[in-house]
Amino acid sequence: MRRPTPLKNLDRELAGFHGRLKVGAVFVAILATLLLARGFYLQITQHDYYTGRAESNRISQVPIAPNRGLILDSKGRVLAENYSAYTLEVTRGHIGNLETTLTKVGKLIEITPGQLRRFRRLLAESHEFETVPLKSKLSDEEVAILAANRYRLPGIEVKARLFRNYQAGHGMAHVVGFIGRINDRDLKRLREAGREENYQGGAHIGKTGLEQSYETLLHGRTGFDQMETDSSGRAVRVLSRIPPVPGKDLRLYLDRDLQEVAEHVFGEYLGGLVALDPNTGGVLALVSKPGFDPNLFVDGIDPETWKSLNESPDRPMVNRVLRGIYPPGSTIKPFMALAGLELGLRKPSDAINDPGYYSLPRSSHQYRDWKKGGHGVVDLSKSIAQSCDVYYYRLAVDMGIDRMHDYLAQFGLGEKSGIDLDGESAGLLPSREWKQRRFKQPWYPGETVIAGIGQGFHLTTPLQLAVATAMIANGGKRIEPRLVQSVRDPLTRAWQAQPVATRKQLAIDPDNLAAVRAGMMAVMQPGGTASRAAAGAAYTIAGKTGTAQVVGIKQGARYDAGSLARKHRDHALFIAYAPVENPTIAIAVMVENGEHGGSTAAPMARAVMDYYLTGKRPGNMNLGAIDATE
Amino acid sequence: MPQNSHWILRRLGHLDGILLTLVVVLLGVSLAMVASASGQSPARISGHLINIGLALSVMVVMANVPPHILSKVGPPLYVAGVTLLIGVALFGEIRNGARRWLNLGFAFQPSELLKLALPLMLAWYFQRNEGGLRGKHFWVGGALLLVPFLLILRQPDLGTALMIGASGFYLLFFAGLSWKVIAGGGALAGASLPLVWILMHDYQQRRVLTLLDPTSDPLGDGYHIIQSTIAIGSGGLFGKGWMQGTQNQLDFVPERTTDFIYAVFGEEFGYVGTILLVGLYLAIVARGLVIAARAPTLFGRLMAATLSLNLFTYAFVNMGMVSGILPVVGVPLPLMSYGGTAFITLLLGVGIIMSVATHRQLNKT
Numbered sequence: 001m002r003r004p005t006p007l008k009n010l011d012r013e014l015a016g017f018h019g020r021l022k023v024g025a026v027f028v029a030i031l032a033t034l035l036l037a038r039g040f041y042l043q044i045t046q047h048d049y050y051t052g053r054a055e056s057n058r059i060s061q062v063p064i065a066p067n068r069g070l071i072l073d074s075k076g077r078v079l080a081e082n083y084s085a086y087t088l089e090v091t092r093g094h095i096g097n098l099e100t101t102l103t104k105v106g107k108l109i110e111i112t113p114g115q116l117r118r119f120r121r122l123l124a125e126s127h128e129f130e131t132v133p134l135k136s137k138l139s140d141e142e143v144a145i146l147a148a149n150r151y152r153l154p155g156i157e158v159k160a161r162l163f164r165n166y167q168a169g170h171g172m173a174h175v176v177g178f179i180g181r182i183n184d185r186d187l188k189r190l191r192e193a194g195r196e197e198n199y200q201g202g203a204h205i206g207k208t209g210l211e212q213s214y215e216t217l218l219h220g221r222t223g224f225d226q227m228e229t230d231s232s233g234r235a236v237r238v239l240s241r242i243p244p245v246p247g248k249d250l251r252l253y254l255d256r257d258l259q260e261v262a263e264h265v266f267g268e269y270l271g272g273l274v275a276l277d278p279n280t281g282g283v284l285a286l287v288s289k290p291g292f293d294p295n296l297f298v299d300g301i302d303p304e305t306w307k308s309l310n311e312s313p314d315r316p317m318v319n320r321v322l323r324g325i326y327p328p329g330s331t332i333k334p335f336m337a338l339a340g341l342e343l344g345l346r347k348p349s350d351a352i353n354d355p356g357y358y359s360l361p362r363s364s365h366q367y368r369d370w371k372k373g374g375h376g377v378v379d380l381s382k383s384i385a386q387s388c389d390v391y392y393y394r395l396a397v398d399m400g401i402d403r404m405h406d407y408l409a410q411f412g413l414g415e416k417s418g419i420d421l422d423g424e425s426a427g428l429l430p431s432r433e434w435k436q437r438r439f440k441q442p443w444y445p446g447e448t449v450i451a452g453i454g455q456g457f458h459l460t461t462p463l464q465l466a467v468a469t470a471m472i473a474n475g476g477k478r479i480e481p482r483l484v485q486s487v488r489d490p491l492t493r494a495w496q497a498q499p500v501a502t503r504k505q506l507a508i509d510p511d512n513l514a515a516v517r518a519g520m521m522a523v524m525q526p527g528g529t530a531s532r533a534a535a536g537a538a539y540t541i542a543g544k545t546g547t548a549q550v551v552g553i554k555q556g557a558r559y560d561a562g563s564l565a566r567k568h569r570d571h572a573l574f575i576a577y578a579p580v581e582n583p584t585i586a587i588a589v590m591v592e593n594g595e596h597g598g599s600t601a602a603p604m605a606r607a608v609m610d611y612y613l614t615g616k617r618p619g620n621m622n623l624g625a626i627d628a629t630e
Numbered sequence: 631m632p633q634n635s636h637w638i639l640r641r642l643g644h645l646d647g648i649l650l651t652l653v654v655v656l657l658g659v660s661l662a663m664v665a666s667a668s669g670q671s672p673a674r675i676s677g678h679l680i681n682i683g684l685a686l687s688v689m690v691v692m693a694n695v696p697p698h699i700l701s702k703v704g705p706p707l708y709v710a711g712v713t714l715l716i717g718v719a720l721f722g723e724i725r726n727g728a729r730r731w732l733n734l735g736f737a738f739q740p741s742e743l744l745k746l747a748l749p750l751m752l753a754w755y756f757q758r759n760e761g762g763l764r765g766k767h768f769w770v771g772g773a774l775l776l777v778p779f780l781l782i783l784r785q786p787d788l789g790t791a792l793m794i795g796a797s798g799f800y801l802l803f804f805a806g807l808s809w810k811v812i813a814g815g816g817a818l819a820g821a822s823l824p825l826v827w828i829l830m831h832d833y834q835q836r837r838v839l840t841l842l843d844p845t846s847d848p849l850g851d852g853y854h855i856i857q858s859t860i861a862i863g864s865g866g867l868f869g870k871g872w873m874q875g876t877q878n879q880l881d882f883v884p885e886r887t888t889d890f891i892y893a894v895f896g897e898e899f900g901y902v903g904t905i906l907l908v909g910l911y912l913a914i915v916a917r918g919l920v921i922a923a924r925a926p927t928l929f930g931r932l933m934a935a936t937l938s939l940n941l942f943t944y945a946f947v948n949m950g951m952v953s954g955i956l957p958v959v960g961v962p963l964p965l966m967s968y969g970g971t972a973f974i975t976l977l978l979g980v981g982i983i984m985s986v987a988t989h990r991q992l993n994k995t
Contacts, residue, residue: 009761016806017931021919024939028915031946032908038953042863043901050863058876231881
């Protein structure tokens with residue numbers, strides 16, 4: 001093969017090279033086109049999408065928790081208020097070893113075992129990047145120590161937080177309630193209500209009492225700062241701000257002094273007392289004994305304390321006025337008497353002879369009167385004044401359970417009163433239909449007999465008794481109890497009265513009503529079951545005593561307080577209103593194991609009415625010392 | 631060309647005015663971008679100025695070295711580079727799981743040396759055999775390419791190996807490598823892709839997967855790509871303005887003075903900026919190819935064409951990576967990214983192109 005001359009080769013190589021340069025140029029052009037196409041896609045086609053991504057990268061919404069509304073008593077005194085305090089908070093996701101960190105912190109400031117237990121419980125319930133309080137209400141010195149050692153403690157922060165203080169403590173716990181940290185259940189409820197967003201930035205929510213039932217008003221609206229943040233989440237500057245709207249303040253009908261009196265009169269007794277304004281339904285006092293310190297719950301209660309409260313046999317967490325259900329006993333008699341008159345079964349003057357017992361026709365079973373030997377000749381007034389059982393055994397049988405149920409239901413028995421607190425019990429107003437449904441059994445005549453004196457299946461709350469009593473006082477107006485009288489707008493600072501809620505007006509013959517009222521007044525006069533409790537009153541009182549059995553008494557046996565352990569003794573009941581001519585207060589008292597309405601419950605109601613109507617503060621209560629008459 | 635440019639060119643000797651202008655414009659843009667990306671850090675800006683000054687000096691010196699002398703440097707530089715690579719394989723320091731560094735009193739990456747040594751060596755070889763190039767010369771050229779390529783590949787440093795492999799391939803291509811071989815090699819490479827995948831290291835595989843779906847690892851490998859594409863895309867047509875890019879200024883774009891500087895540029899100057907930047911690189915390459923076309927020697931032709939194409943390849947790989955069409959490999963944006971070594975290597979290359987452009991007389995070796 002002939003080798004080409006180098007020079008010819010050079011020319012050919014040069015020509016080839018120029019060809020290759022063109023190919024190279026085309027190759028470069030292709031690469032450039034790819035880059036420009038990609039740039040076009042990102043910067044033109046997808047521009048809006050990436051702008052959105054960049055904005056959400058840089059802008060973060062920082063919620064600002066609103067100030068919670070205050071709760072004030074009728075005279076404007078603070079029952080629940082806010083204060084700001086420094087809290088030591090831990091973010092688990094940001095600390096290294098939890099135990100080492102806790103030991104380090106423990107060397108710097110004092111952490112009590114209770115705080116540690118509470119912290120561990122909260123930690124177990126929290127997410128990894130949630131901050132959990134280790135110690136609240138740090139002293140200035142503690143804040144300084146922690147600030148100086150901050151660099152050694154990553155994931156540990158000192159933060160200013162809003163807290164809630166309940167000055168009145170135990171006495172108001174069942175009215176005001178308390179706030180607590182938002183838990184998963186609260187969160188689920190908020191989410192379902194679409195209010196979750198409003199709770200960003202805040203850790204608390206009303207758990208019980210007014211704090212719970214007026215949560216939406218008290219909480220206010222969360223504000224937001226639009227912050228520009230860098231990639232590590234540090235705020236660079238505030239772009240815009242939606243200020244938070246503080247919660248609304250609540251003013252109650254309740255008077256703190258009256259509440260203190262009502263709490264004081266219980267002494268060592270447990271039970272519940274509720275006083276209503278019979279005209280408006282405003283709650284003047286609401287006591288459930290024992291109480292508890294609501295401040296314990298504000299920033300998470302430690303498990304030991306919670307256990308002791310929750311498992312105490314005295315059940316301090318139960319609001320007895322709303323949730324305590326007891327047989328109404330003899331307190332039902334004025335309503336039975338009114339039913340008898342209104343249904344035309346009795347006239348006020350109709351009298352029976354009470355031999356001390358009652359038997360149904362063709363039965364030898366004796367339904368005994370509480371008074372051995374009976375009350376003799378008894379008309380309507382005396383039946384109420386002396387609480388004659390036999391009068392009502394007969395009346396009940398004449399009335400029958402169906403009419404009894406229907407009439408008493410109009411007084412709100414067996415139905416929630418509609419008070420502005422959550423968790424109320426409906427109690428139980430027995431009926432033929434209810435028994436069939438509940439027990440799949442017919443109604444027996446004997447059950448009607450004892451229903452006539454408020455025993456048997458009957459269950460009422462003190463609140464229901466107070467509402468029913470108010471109806472006798474106000475002439476049949478079915479009021480709904482209300483704690484909150486008015487609400488203040490945080491911006492205008494103007495108080496706006498809450499509407500008075502009346503469910504319906506019962507039409508009652510004035511003569512019949514007067515007869516029953518006279519009977520209830522007679523209760524408070526010599527010969528009546530609560531006459532001692534009314535002695536020396538500067539105003540007129542209408543009342544009725546009652547007893548709710550705790551243990552059943554066997555046929556043929558007699559109730560003997562002395563032989564019973566205290567916790568098995570009867571509960572004492574008393575309902576009353578005053579002044580009779582122009583009632584301004586209606587009261588229901590239930591004293592657990594108080595035995596006699598006249599000797600324990602009535603003096604308590606008297607002391608409360610005294611203070612409310614005359615301003616006289618009670619001295620030492622000498623309860624139970626008065627002779628037992630019922 | 632303005633009057634004062636002529637003056638500068640005369641004083642500095644063998645410089646190509648067009649190329650110099652283009653490079654200086656690009657360096658100006660680079661300075662502005664480093665200033666913006668570093669948050670106007672005085673240390674970064676002055677460091678960058680020093681790098682630019684140093685690299686420009688090296689370029690001027692290089693431009694004044696005649697090509698026939700340059701070509702003689704090829705073989706010793708190549709031998710030294712390959713020796714050092716073997717040294718790395720035997721005694722190299724391991725950092726981040728790769729054996730790339732050699733401790734010569736200072737940490738040194740011999741693979742950087744090969745970026746110029748390999749083209750120089752190949753160009754020298756083909757120049758020597760000018761006029762009689764046959765198949766065997768390309769086999770030898772291929773072997774000269776494969777030795778450093780494989781040594782760097784097993785460090786492992788896939789990115790650098792491919793870039794150096796590309797520069798060698800460009801040179802063989804411009805020297806007239808047969809299309810049949812190119813087609814065959816391409817087919818072979820395509821067929822061996824699955825095998826390459828199997829041989830890839832975990833982190834390399836992950837990078838490729840992340841490219842295909844950055845959201846699969848948004849806080850790890852995908853984070854870079856996600857944030858840089860957000861930056862570029864949010865720039866829109868005209869960009870957010872110099873120093874106004876939020877992705878940049880608020881620290882969302884990582885490595886933004888170095889490998890990801892194009893994300894900052896794209897965010898602040900938009901698509902218009904992208905077109906101008908790509909245009910600038912194209913102009914540099916075009917000038918380099920024109921110089922190659924006019925070069926009197928095979929060595930000059932091959933070096934100018936290869937180095938030009940190589941520069942654009944770097945730009946393409948970097949911008950492709952930052953805009954999310956290529957996997958993340960540690961390749962800086964040429965003449966833009968902050969960094970001393972890369973700047974010097976690149977301007978050395980530009981200096982060589984200028985030397986080719988300005989030494990028109992035939993200097994046969």
